[in-house]
Amino acid sequence: GSDLQAIRTIAVKKGDKYIVNGSKTFISNGFLNDLVITAVKTDTQAKGWQGMSLLVIEDGTPGYKKARKLEKIGLHSQDTAELVFEDCEVPVSNLLGKEGQGFIYLMEKLQQERLVCAVGAVAGMWGVLEMTKKYLNERVAFGRTLSKFQHIRFKMAEMYTEAELAQTFIDRLIEEHLQKHDVVTETCMAKYWTTETLKHIVDDCLQFYGGYGYMEEYPIARMYRDCRVNTIYAGTTEIMKELISRRIPI
Numbered sequence: 001g002s003d004l005q006a007i008r009t010i011a012v013k014k015g016d017k018y019i020v021n022g023s024k025t026f027i028s029n030g031f032l033n034d035l036v037i038t039a040v041k042t043d044t045q046a047k048g049w050q051g052m053s054l055l056v057i058e059d060g061t062p063g064y065k066k067a068r069k070l071e072k073i074g075l076h077s078q079d080t081a082e083l084v085f086e087d088c089e090v091p092v093s094n095l096l097g098k099e100g101q102g103f104i105y106l107m108e109k110l111q112q113e114r115l116v117c118a119v120g121a122v123a124g125m126w127g128v129l130e131m132t133k134k135y136l137n138e139r140v141a142f143g144r145t146l147s148k149f150q151h152i153r154f155k156m157a158e159m160y161t162e163a164e165l166a167q168t169f170i171d172r173l174i175e176e177h178l179q180k181h182d183v184v185t186e187t188c189m190a191k192y193w194t195t196e197t198l199k200h201i202v203d204d205c206l207q208f209y210g211g212y213g214y215m216e217e218y219p220i221a222r223m224y225r226d227c228r229v230n231t232i233y234a235g236t237t238e239i240m241k242e243l244i245s246r247r248i249p250i
């Protein structure tokens with residue numbers, strides 16, 4: 001969830017095993033996976049982010065259950081599952097990195113995960129715009145193709161401008177990220193802005209399809225459902241704004 005520090009799954013060391021108890025509700029590819037990297041509290045007395053560790057838990061480990069495949073409104077090509085750990089016995093050798101450093105490891109990788117989301121959102125913008133442009137040149141109303149209506153042309157002009165802005169921004173961030181610069185604030189900006197922008201672009205493009213946009217046989221309908229989650233996972237838009245506002249000098 002948004003409050004990563006509130007993780008309640010615990011791992012208690014007994015001999016050469018950690019005994020893990022807890023659950024995780026939304027895990028992408030949770031059913032298909034052969035192993036999961038699980039954030040657990042190894043020090044239950046530690047406050048906040050401290051005392052968290054990462055354990056590699058393999059499929060078939062006693063006490064590890066893939067409890068439920070969740071029914072989603074979109075992203076049907078990828079499963080999302082609920083995982084449960086009940087007295088799950090994990091060898092101590094499956095500890096990833098050092099004990100107690102789990103939260104720091106997660107933070108170190110979040111910049112990349114959010115950047116990947118932004119890259120996906122920008123790719124989605126180009127994809128939906130090109131697809132819609134093609135449709136606008138085919139569909140005829142009032143004796144003209146839809147592409148001839150000024151309102152539609154202006155909306156397309158606006159959305160192509162947004163896609164160009166987004167592209168320029170993420171190109172810069174990818175470059176800086178590869179140079180190992182700290183672009184956490186800018187990545188939060190990119191994650192929230194590109195995913196929100198994709199959401200509105202897909203919605204506006206769907207409108208241009210009229211009733212066909214609401215039909216499953218047109219890929220725009222699937223894009224509409226699939227893109228909705230982008231502003232939620234990998235940190236919600238609200239959490240991104242929270243992080244940005246903490247880091248900019250107000």
Ligand SMILES: Cc1cc2nc3c(=O)[nH]c(=O)nc-3n(C[C@H](O)[C@H](O)[C@H](O)COP(=O)(O)OP(=O)(O)OC[C@H]3O[C@@H](n4cnc5c(N)ncnc54)[C@H](O)[C@@H]3O)c2cc1C
Pocket residue numbers: 001002003026027028029072075080229232233234235236237238239242
């Ligand atoms: C399809 C899918 C796949 C996922 N895959 C994974 C995965 O593989 N691994 C993984 O770890 N997680 C995964 N998640 C979980 C995802 O990251 C969380 O759903 C997301 O971070 C939001 O947490 P939450 O659902 O608990 O919502 P909550 O934290 O309960 O938030 C509910 C609402 O309150 C708002 N809110 C919360 N705190 C604040 C605040 N301080 N200020 C303002 N608003 C706030 C949120 O923005 C949101 O709008 C997945 C989720 C989905 C839907």
